[in-house]
Amino acid sequence: MFEWDRDKADANLEKHGFAFEDAALALLGLAVTSRSPQPGEVRMISVVEMRGRLVTVVWTPRMQALRIISVRRSWQSEERAYRQAISRAASAGED
Numbered sequence: 406m407f408e409w410d411r412d413k414a415d416a417n418l419e420k421h422g423f424a425f426e427d428a429a430l431a432l433l434g435l436a437v438t439s440r441s442p443q444p445g446e447v448r449m450i451s452v453v454e455m456r457g458r459l460v461t462v463v464w465t466p467r468m469q470a471l472r473i474i475s476v477r478r479s480w481q482s483e484e485r486a487y488r489q490a491i492s493r494a495a496s497a498g499e500d
Contacts, residue, residue, distance in 0.1 A: 407432070409473040421477040423455070428462045428476040431455040436462075437490045452479050452487040459484050 407429040414425040431453040441448035441463065451462045459479040464471045479487070 406470040407473060408467065408470045413474070417475055417477075421475070423460055423476040423478075425473045425476060427455055428453075428460065428473055429471075431460065432462060432464070432471065435491070437487045448474065450483075452483050459487055 407425075409425045418424050432451060434453060436451040436453045438449055438451040441450050446465055448463055448465050451464065452459055453462060454460075455476075460476055461479045461483055462476045463474040465474060466472075
């Protein structure tokens with residue numbers, strides 16, 4: 406289950422052009438996820454494919470849901486890490 410702040414979702418759509426609803430669906434698929442290095446609240450960073458491009462979804466686990474915080478186009482370093490992880494997973498599956 407996913408949740409988000411409606412005002413934050415609207416602001417994100419305006420700023421980055423990506424809807425939280427689409428990000429939630431994308432998170433159900435293949436994702437490369439790591440913990441954010443930022444101190445404080447536990448935040449996760451997932452790189453996923455959405456509408457033919459790689460995007461980065463920042464989210465935090467809540468009691469019975471994943472709370473989406475933001476979604477934006479992935480940085481080049483995130484795209485590179487995603488492709489390397491997917492390639493390693495595919496190679497491991499061939500063994």
